Amino acid sequence: MNFVRLSALVGLAILIALPAIIPPYFLHLLIQILIWSFIYTAWALMGRFGFVSFGHGAFMGVGAYVPALLWTYYGLTPWIGIPLGVGLSALLAIIIGYPCFRLKVVGHYFALVTLALSQVVLLSLTAARDITGGSLGFTPRAVGHSWYALQFPEKSYFYAIALLLWLIGLYIWQRLDRGISREALEAISEDEDAAAAVGINVLREKLRVTIISAALTALGGAIYGQYFMYLNPDTVSGIAVSLQIVFAVIAGGVYSLLGPTVGSLLTLSLTEALRVWFGTNFIGAANTIYGILLILCIIFMPQGIVGALRRVPWRRAPPKAVPAE
Amino acid sequence: MDIYLLEAIINGILLGGVLALLALGLNLIFGVIDVVWIAYADIVMCGMYVIYFLYAEYGVPLPIACLIAIAAMAAFGVVVHLLIIAPVLNSPPINQLLATGGLLFFLQSFATLLFGTDFRNIGVRLPILEIGTIYISFARLIAFGLGLVGAVALYFFLKRTYIGTAIRAIAQDRDIVGLMGVDQRRIYIVTSAIGGALAGLAACLLAMQYDVHPFIGNTFGPVIFMICVLGGLGNMIGGFIAAFIISQIIAIGGYYSNTELSYVLAFTFFIVLMFVRPRGIFAR
Numbered sequence: 001m002n003f004v005r006l007s008a009l010v011g012l013a014i015l016i017a018l019p020a021i022i023p024p025y026f027l028h029l030l031i032q033i034l035i036w037s038f039i040y041t042a043w044a045l046m047g048r049f050g051f052v053s054f055g056h057g058a059f060m061g062v063g064a065y066v067p068a069l070l071w072t073y074y075g076l077t078p079w080i081g082i083p084l085g086v087g088l089s090a091l092l093a094i095i096i097g098y099p100c101f102r103l104k105v106v107g108h109y110f111a112l113v114t115l116a117l118s119q120v121v122l123l124s125l126t127a128a129r130d131i132t133g134g135s136l137g138f139t140p141r142a143v144g145h146s147w148y149a150l151q152f153p154e155k156s157y158f159y160a161i162a163l164l165l166w167l168i169g170l171y172i173w174q175r176l177d178r179g180i181s182r183e184a185l186e187a188i189s190e191d192e193d194a195a196a197a198v199g200i201n202v203l204r205e206k207l208r209v210t211i212i213s214a215a216l217t218a219l220g221g222a223i224y225g226q227y228f229m230y231l232n233p234d235t236v237s238g239i240a241v242s243l244q245i246v247f248a249v250i251a252g253g254v255y256s257l258l259g260p261t262v263g264s265l266l267t268l269s270l271t272e273a274l275r276v277w278f279g280t281n282f283i284g285a286a287n288t289i290y291g292i293l294l295i296l297c298i299i300f301m302p303q304g305i306v307g308a309l310r311r312v313p314w315r316r317a318p319p320k321a322v323p324a325e
Numbered sequence: 326m327d328i329y330l331l332e333a334i335i336n337g338i339l340l341g342g343v344l345a346l347l348a349l350g351l352n353l354i355f356g357v358i359d360v361v362w363i364a365y366a367d368i369v370m371c372g373m374y375v376i377y378f379l380y381a382e383y384g385v386p387l388p389i390a391c392l393i394a395i396a397a398m399a400a401f402g403v404v405v406h407l408l409i410i411a412p413v414l415n416s417p418p419i420n421q422l423l424a425t426g427g428l429l430f431f432l433q434s435f436a437t438l439l440f441g442t443d444f445r446n447i448g449v450r451l452p453i454l455e456i457g458t459i460y461i462s463f464a465r466l467i468a469f470g471l472g473l474v475g476a477v478a479l480y481f482f483l484k485r486t487y488i489g490t491a492i493r494a495i496a497q498d499r500d501i502v503g504l505m506g507v508d509q510r511r512i513y514i515v516t517s518a519i520g521g522a523l524a525g526l527a528a529c530l531l532a533m534q535y536d537v538h539p540f541i542g543n544t545f546g547p548v549i550f551m552i553c554v555l556g557g558l559g560n561m562i563g564g565f566i567a568a569f570i571i572s573q574i575i576a577i578g579g580y581y582s583n584t585e586l587s588y589v590l591a592f593t594f595f596i597v598l599m600f601v602r603p604r605g606i607f608a609r
Binding site: 050052096099100104105107108109112113115116117119120123126127246247250287288290291292293295297298299302 | 361409412413416417418419420422423424426427428429430431432433434435436437438439539543546547550551554558583585586588589592593595596599600603
């Protein structure tokens with residue numbers, strides 16, 4: 001365990017030192033990777049228990065648009081706007097999650113209900129084009145360097161924010177992984193009725209993890225908006241974003257701490273590399289390769305890349321959890 | 326009654342015909358193979374490209390182009406089944422959903438790669454019918470008619486033929502059917518072919534009304550799922566009726582506000598109904 005902790009510390013030190021060394025372009029890429037890693041980790045919080053949500057596009061969209069709109073039209077600082085957006089997303093998660101879990105809408109049905117939610121948010125954002133600019137996108141009012149508006153033209157500020165965000169995401173994932181909730185949720189994903197029979201409050205456990213996951217996704221969306229200073233309904237909400245999230249997490253590995261991060265690193269690097277090498281002539285190339293990879297991942301390694309590496313024979317088997325007496 | 330409202334209602338019914346056809350195909354596959362093809366609408370998109378290229382680029386007569394498209398999509402359905410569905414048949418349902426999600430990604434972006442994001446129209450101009458002061462698009466009327474013909478043909482196929490009976494039997498109990506001497510793998514392939522052919526037929530009908538572009542599947546794909554789930558996944562008659570309910574909501578909602586909001590209304594209706602009747606409107 002010491003080795004793992006040491007390499008984590010060294011890795012972190014390198015990550016903190018990076019902005020001083022690497023050129024702005026790579027810093028920009030790294031910020032994107034960290035923000036998406038955070039969102040992917042948030043999705044994996046529930047995805048790992050088989051609660052596959054296609055609704056995270058909705059949570060991200062709400063989280064991104066609420067602070068941006070409030071700031072631009074009412075001058076409300078994102079320091080209040082972001083919590084409002086996150087709160088609204090959490091509320092949305094409750095409105096959808098509570099009846100779903102109460103009425104045992106699971107599996108396909110849950111996925112499709114959340115898919116509808118994604119579309120509702122996407123289409124509402126597009127329809128409110130007088131306020132949001134519709135499919136043309138929305139540019140929040142820029143004021144240059146400002147803590148009040150949470151806008152920083154220098155990339156290193158957002159790098160620090162994204163890094164912190166990512167670490168918070170990992171911390172929450174770890175907390176859940178080591179807590180009693182994980183046992184409860186695993187039991188629920190195996191058999192809800194049996195879990196309820198041994199005294200697990202199925203509704204509360206599922207609702208809690210859904211709210212956390214939705215709120216974190218909204219927070220990620222908000223930071224995404226603050227960083228890019230441009231929002232488009234199609235890039236922060238809707239079925240396409242939901243699928244992007246699901247795919248990257250599945251590719252990286254939904255059951256491991258760093259799986260979503262690896263997924264984000266892989267997919268974004270691939271997109272950038274293909275974009276740089278081929279230019280815009282091959283606009284669909286990256287997603288074509290993703291699609292094929294996704295299918296192959298599902299068929300050959302449903303545990304994801306990190307999960308598959310873990311089973312390579314030359315690595316020591318992870319220690320088994322000691323059953324509680 | 327307001328004449329424009331009446332027009333909206335009639336157009337809604339006509340739209341419902343095509344949606345019903347698509348819902349039938351998806352429901353057939355779900356009922357028999359127990360897999361949700363989330364990329365179903367994108368197979369329709371492929372079919373529309375086939376028609377576009379055969380008819381508009383190479384000058385093949387439209388009816389022949391349509392037949393080729395239907396056959397090609399039937400073959401494509403089989404390929405999809407063999408390459409993607411068959412290997413994950415015993416995986417958790419959610420993995421199957423994600424595998425077809427990968428197909429969706431692949432088809433959309435591959436189409437973008439090959440054809441770009443241009444909107445292409447096959448350039449068929451069909452007359453507009455004028456009944457009194459109501460205008461009805463002839464293309465929609467044909468689509469509605471052929472959609473119904475397709476549905477009825479499927480009904481008789483399932484009721485009257487040996488393979489049709491086997492398909493219905495497998496949808497009822499997949500374990501026992503094997504003992505009765507039915508080759509499940511063959512039935513799955515036939516079902517995938519029919520599902521693909523229905524997507525091809527829908528492609529013919531849609532190509533006359535809409536421009537083709539790589540993301541056209543996103544505009545009506547989610548709607549088809551909603552219809553299938555509302556009718557009860559696997560329940561073909563339920564899906565057929567639900568198609569007309571949803572198309573009415575979209576048409577009438579579009580009359581009172583705008584298209585996006587009418588879809589928002591339809592999706593919200595779907596979410597609420599899922600809570601009232603979680604297994605579909607017609608669940609027993």
